[in-house]
Amino acid sequence: MSFKRWLVAALLVAVAWADPEPVDPVTYRQVERNGGTDIYIFNRLGCDMTVTIEFTENQNVRGTPPIPCSKTVPGHQEVFMTRVTSIDPRQAWKFRYSYFWNYGSLEAHHDDSVVYSLPYASGSSMSIIQGFHGQFSHTGDDEYALDFSFASGTPVLAAREGVVVSVEERYSQGGATPYFRTRVNAVRIRHSDGTIGEYDHFRLNGVEVEEGQTVRRGDLIGYSGSTGFSSGPHLHFCVYSTYDGHRRHSYPIRFQVAGSPAPVELQQGGRYAAP
Numbered sequence: 640m641s642f643k644r645w646l647v648a649a650l651l652v653a654v655a656w657a658d659p660e661p662v663d664p665v666t667y668r669q670v671e672r673n674g675g676t677d678i679y680i681f682n683r684l685g686c687d688m689t690v691t692i693e694f695t696e697n698q699n700v701r702g703t704p705p706i707p708c709s710k711t712v713p714g715h716q717e718v719f720m721t722r723v724t725s726i727d728p729r730q731a732w733k734f735r736y737s738y739f740w741n742y743g744s745l746e747a748h749h750d751d752s753v754v755y756s757l758p759y760a761s762g763s764s765m766s767i768i769q770g771f772h773g774q775f776s777h778t779g780d781d782e783y784a785l786d787f788s789f790a791s792g793t794p795v796l797a798a799r800e801g802v803v804v805s806v807e808e809r810y811s812q813g814g815a816t817p818y819f820r821t822r823v824n825a826v827r828i829r830h831s832d833g834t835i836g837e838y839d840h841f842r843l844n845g846v847e848v849e850e851g852q853t854v855r856r857g858d859l860i861g862y863s864g865s866t867g868f869s870s871g872p873h874l875h876f877c878v879y880s881t882y883d884g885h886r887r888h889s890y891p892i893r894f895q896v897a898g899s900p901a902p903v904e905l906q907q908g909g910r911y912a913a914p
């Protein structure tokens with residue numbers, strides 16, 4: 640390998656090292672009290688987070704309320720989740736647990752009368768490269784997600800008004816391997832019905848809004864890229880609410896498109912112009 644090639648390889652490694660590790664939006668705290676353990680969850684973000692606590696190991700113990708237990712933790716607050724005590728104090732007991740989180744409140748329900756705006760400039764067109772139930776990755780929680788054919792660096796506009804509840808823009812890379820699932824530049828916007836609109840794969844430092852900011856539909860929120868779980872530049876957009884800390888419920892939303900008076904459900908392979 641020539642020196643120049645070696646230098647390029649060294650620079651690529653340096654870029655990889657520059658990408659930060661994901662930071663959990665919630666943390667736990669436990670208090671030993673009167674022979675039991677109280678478990679609390681703190682939410683460091685400004686938006687509601689829904690958290691589920693589960694035993695990974697349990698012998699002669701119970702939770703009050705029972706485990707698994709799910710609660711919505713308001714932004715910047717700590718919530719008591721559950722208390723673990725022995726069932727028979729004369730017998731040996733032990734436990735371990737894990738916690739899982741999702742963005743948004745258990746109380747959110749999508750207003751199906753809402754018609755969304757295409758997330759790109761008026762007059763431009765994009766294709767749907769993966770639609771609802773797309774086989775590559777639009778299954779399970781993401782069954783009603785849409786992938787738009789954004790070239791890298793294209794302005795991404797808000798599809799619906801709301802409040803920005805989380806922003807990530809520190810990642811530089813992407814790929815179609817599980818490693819990248821939690822390493823995506825993303826914007827999440829909470830709508831008035833409590834649902835979350837998630838926009839994924841922005842380029843490094845490509846987000847133009849801040850947490851807590853109110854946005855109108857059509858406002859610029861950032862520039863597209865291919866960070867996170869992605870095989871090429873595009874915009875992934877999904878509207879969801881949460882069942883618990885594990886599972887989300889995504890919604891089959893409709894859009895206003897040029898040339899159609901009625902709202903449209905976008906189809907994979909279709910190409911749509913923004914009015």
Ligand SMILES: [Zn+2]
Nearest residue numbers: 784785786875
């Ligand atoms: Zn997608």
